[in-house]
Amino acid sequence: MAGRSLFVAGLQTAGVPGDPEATLEQLERNVRTLRSTFEGLELVVAPELHLMALPPLLEEDGVPPAELAVDVPGPLMQQLGALARETRLWLIPGSVYERTADGVANTAIVLSPDGELVASYRKCFPWQPYETTQPGTRTVCFDIEGVGRFGLAICHDGAFPEIFRSLAWEGAEAIFQVTLTGTSDRDAETVVARANAIVNQVAVVNINAAAPVGNGRSLVIDPEGAVRYEAGVGEEVVTAVIDLDQVQRVRERGSFGINRLWEEMDRVGPGLELPMYGGSYQPRPR
Numbered sequence: 001m002a003g004r005s006l007f008v009a010g011l012q013t014a015g016v017p018g019d020p021e022a023t024l025e026q027l028e029r030n031v032r033t034l035r036s037t038f039e040g041l042e043l044v045v046a047p048e049l050h051l052m053a054l055p056p057l058l059e060e061d062g063v064p065p066a067e068l069a070v071d072v073p074g075p076l077m078q079q080l081g082a083l084a085r086e087t088r089l090w091l092i093p094g095s096v097y098e099r100t101a102d103g104v105a106n107t108a109i110v111l112s113p114d115g116e117l118v119a120s121y122r123k124c125f126p127w128q129p130y131e132t133t134q135p136g137t138r139t140v141c142f143d144i145e146g147v148g149r150f151g152l153a154i155c156h157d158g159a160f161p162e163i164f165r166s167l168a169w170e171g172a173e174a175i176f177q178v179t180l181t182g183t184s185d186r187d188a189e190t191v192v193a194r195a196n197a198i199v200n201q202v203a204v205v206n207i208n209a210a211a212p213v214g215n216g217r218s219l220v221i222d223p224e225g226a227v228r229y230e231a232g233v234g235e236e237v238v239t240a241v242i243d244l245d246q247v248q249r250v251r252e253r254g255s256f257g258i259n260r261l262w263e264e265m266d267r268v269g270p271g272l273e274l275p276m277y278g279g280s281y282q283p284r285p286r
Contacts, residue, residue, distance in 0.1 A: 010238035043090035048180035050094035081115030168200035198225035
C-alpha cells in the first residue's frame with residue numbers, strides 16, 4: 001500500500017523588486033513551468049512577502065506596507081486561485097501585506113487545487129522593531145485529504161518555540177516556513193529551524209528569498225532534524241518528497257528509535273506547572 005507523502009517545490013527567488021505586477025507574472029510562469037516539468041508535483045511554496053516585490057534591505061525606498069497591502073480574500077487571491085485551478089496544484093505563494101481593520105498584517109496564504117483560499121495565517125511575531133505589521137493572535141494548520149496536516153509559520157516566528165510547538169500540538173506533521181532574510185542571522189535561523197524540527201518531531205520546509213533580496217539557504221528538514229537539502233544563495237528550485245509516514249514513525253517509535261517526546265509530554269506534561277502560561281500542559285487533541 002502506498003504511503004503518505006507530498007511532493008513539494010520551493011521557489012527560492014527574488015522576484016522583480018519594486019514591481020508587484022511583474023513579480024506576479026513571473027510567479028505564474030514559474031508555477032506553470034514547474035507543473036509541466038515535474039511529474040507528480042503537488043505543492044509550490046514561495047518566500048515571505050514575495051508578491052510584494054520588496055527590494056534588497058539597503059535599497060528600500062520607504063514605501064509603507066499600507067500602500068502595498070491587499071485584501072484577503074480579494075482580487076489577488078482570485079488570480080492566484082485561477083492559477084491553482086489551472087495547474088491543479090496547492091499553492092503557498094509566500095505571504096502578503098494584508099489590509100485589516102487594525103492596520104496591516106503579514107499574512108501567509110494557502111490555495112487548494114480547486115482555487116479555494118483554504119487558510120490564511122497572520123505572522124504572530126513580526127521582526128520588531130524593524131517590521132511594523134500587526135501581530136497575529138493564533139496559529140494555523142490546514143489539511144490535505146488523504147495526505148496529512150500541515151502548519152504555517154513566517155520567518156521570525158521560528159525564534160519563538162511556542163509557534164512550532166503549538167502547530168505540532170494541533171497535529172501538524174510538516175510546517176511550511178516562508179522567510180525573507182538577508183541579514184547575518186541566517187545561520188542562526190537554520191540552526192533554530194533544525195531545533196524546531198527535532199524537539200517537535202515535525203518536518204520543516206523553510207523557503208527564503210534569493211539574492212539580492214535575501215541570502216537564500218532554503219532548507220528541507222526531516223522530523224529527526226536531518227537536513228535533507230540546503231540551497232545556495234541564488235535563484236533555485238528546491239524539490240523534496242515529504243514523507244509523512246516517517247513523521248508518524250518517529251513520533252510513535254522515537255527519534256533515532258529512542259526519544260518518544262510526544263508520548264512523554266502527554267504523560268508527564270499534565271503534572272507540570274507552567275506559570276508563564278498561566279496554567280499547565282493539556283494533552284494533545286486526538
